[in-house]
Amino acid sequence: MKSKFAFGAMIGAAGAVISIGLALAGPADDAITARKNCMKAGHGGVMAVAVPIMKGEKPYDAAALKAAYDAEGAACADWSKWWGADTQKGETVKTRAKAEIWTDPKGFEAAGGAWYAAAQKMWAATDEASFKAAFPAVGAGCQGCHEKFRAAE
Ligand code: HEC
Incomplete structure (x- = not known):
């Protein structure tokens, strides 16, 4: 009985931390x-496969590209839910999103659209x-958006 109680107390403590x-x-x-x-895992994952191929450091690898595109699609699927006005600042997490995203929403959408149109051609290659x-x-497309809408580190 004693050990059971100790176990319960531990769970209680963990719950409090959570x-x-x-x-x-x-x-x-x-x-x-x-x-x-x-950005990092999804888009960055595509860059990690694509850039060495572009530089001729790695052979063209359709399967590796496809896997990276799929992972990007999964990581970025909820994009439209992430840019509400209440996300200009995190509670505890830092963000490099610039105020221009919310003062120039059409420009932000256009930058996203330009990237998307270009990416569609790459995915279809x-x-x-x-x-x-x-x-x-x-x-x-990545750069165009970052220049206007992402703050320097
Ligand atoms: C429509 C605009 C837009 C496009 C297109 C875009 N990004 Fe970003 N990116 C942002 C913004 C805004 C941030 C800052 C997000 C934040 O800190 O909340 C960001 C942040 C990042 C980061 C830093 C992530 C981190 O962990 O802090 C990386 C890496 C990145 N982008 C890579 C890319 C790559 C690669 C592409 C193209 C394949 C791309 N992005 C396309 C707007 C964009």
């Missing part, structure tokens, strides 16, 4: 963490030549 964590973090943190994950022709516009 609820303190929840009290500090909040909905803006969740959105910011999710969009950063889309069927061979090395079409991939290499499509990639630069994708990189420009």
Whole structure:
């Protein structure tokens, strides 16, 4: 009986720690963490496969690209939920999102659209030549948005 009680007390203590964590973090943190994950793991994952191919350091690898595109699609699927006005600041998480996202929502949407249009061409590429022709516009799409809407570190 004694050990059972100790076990219960431990769970209680763990529960308290978890609820303190929840009290500090909040909905803006969740959105910011999710969009950063889309950027870093999703978009960054595509770059990690695509850039060495572009530089000729690695052979063209359609399967590796497809896997990275799929992971990007999964990581970025909820994009539209992450840019509410209440996500300009996190409760505990830092964000580099610039105020321009909310003062110029059309510009932000256009930057996203430019990237998306370029990415669609890259995703549709069927061979090395079409991939290499499509990639630069994708990189420009990332950069175009970052220049206006992402703060320097
Ligand atoms: C429509 C705008 C937009 C596009 C397109 C875009 N990004 Fe971003 N990116 C942002 C914003 C805004 C942030 C800052 C997010 C934050 O800190 O809340 C960001 C942050 C990042 C980060 C830092 C993530 C972190 O952990 O802090 C990386 C890496 C990144 N982007 C890579 C990319 C790559 C690669 C592409 C293209 C394949 C891309 N992004 C396309 C707007 C964009």
